[in-house]
Amino acid sequence: GAGVSQSPRYKVAKRGQDVALRCDPISGHVSLFWYQQALGQGPEFLTYFQNEAQLDKSGLPSDRFFAERPEGSVSTLKIQRTQQEDSAVYLCASSGGQGSNQPQHFGDGTRLSIL
Amino acid sequence: AQKVTQAQTEISVVEKEDVTLDCVYETRDTTYYLFWYKQPPSGELVFLIRRNSFDEQNEISGRYSWNFQKSTSSFNFTITASQVVDSAVYFCALSENAGGTSYGKLTFGQGTILTVHP
Numbered sequence: 001g002a003g004v005s006q007s008p009r010y011k012v013a014k015r016g017q018d019v020a021l022r023c024d025p026i027s028g029h030v031s032l033f034w035y036q037q038a039l040g041q042g043p044e045f046l047t048y049f050q051n052e053a054q055l056d057k058s059g060l061p062s063d064r065f066f067a068e069r070p071e072g073s074v075s076t077l078k079i080q081r082t083q084q085e086d087s088a089v090y091l092c093a094s095s096g097g098q099g100s101n102q103p104q105h106f107g108d109g110t111r112l113s114i115l
Numbered sequence: 116a117q118k119v120t121q122a123q124t125e126i127s128v129v130e131k132e133d134v135t136l137d138c139v140y141e142t143r144d145t146t147y148y149l150f151w152y153k154q155p156p157s158g159e160l161v162f163l164i165r166r167n168s169f170d171e172q173n174e175i176s177g178r179y180s181w182n183f184q185k186s187t188s189s190f191n192f193t194i195t196a197s198q199v200v201d202s203a204v205y206f207c208a209l210s211e212n213a214g215g216t217s218y219g220k221l222t223f224g225q226g227t228i229l230t231v232h233p
Contacts, residue, residue: 003159031218031219033220041225042119042208043206043221044223045221048220050218055218056220095219097219098219101219103150104162106152106159108159109159
């Protein structure tokens with residue numbers, strides 16, 4: 001498909017386990033964003049990549065969260081030693097440009113549940 | 116710091132009614148962009164519209180219309196003759212220009228859950 005693809009769609013993990021969430025952006029899109037959406041809330045920014053460079057990680061809640069985009073396309077968000085407060089939907093978005101006026105195209109998200 | 120407020124948590128209407136979703140924003144930037152996104156039950160955020168801070172013309176797209184008023188820092192969204200398929204969560208979002216250095220990080224409101232009953 002032509003849209004942003006995220007996998008897995010659902011992930012259940014026990015507290016303390018590590019998880020990895022994948023995002024496949026629209027082909028050719030330079031910008032890639034990760035957002036965290038808690039139940040009943042709006043998405044909140046986590047981190048931003050321009051090609052392979054992580055230019056902003058100010059939204060990552062702790063050093064347990066790590067993101068990468070090594071070849072400037074697919075990105076992975078990793079959460080180590082998961083905790084219950086990490087339960088949320090993780091949304092990935094991409095855009096073709098680099099400016100504040102560019103609409104972002106979102107994937108369906110990964111719903112993470114920590115038991 | 117920027118902020119977006121959607122005061123209406125939930126709205127329930129009957130099909131064919133008109134409905135307006137409110138959005139109020141705060142920013143110190145003089146150049147910024149406002150967006151509306153729709154989130155159906157599938158979870159994907161669907162882009163609806165973008166408006167820049169220098170363009171206060173209202174916009175209409177089919178049954179959708181948007182009213183941007185800089186004087187009151189509002190960017191409201193109206194659905195005319197609502198349909199059941201309009202049921203979703205709607206988010207208003209803001210992106211600051213920061214003198215051209217911004218890459219487009221979005222600040223979202225908390226969303227308004229719209230339910231349209233047949």
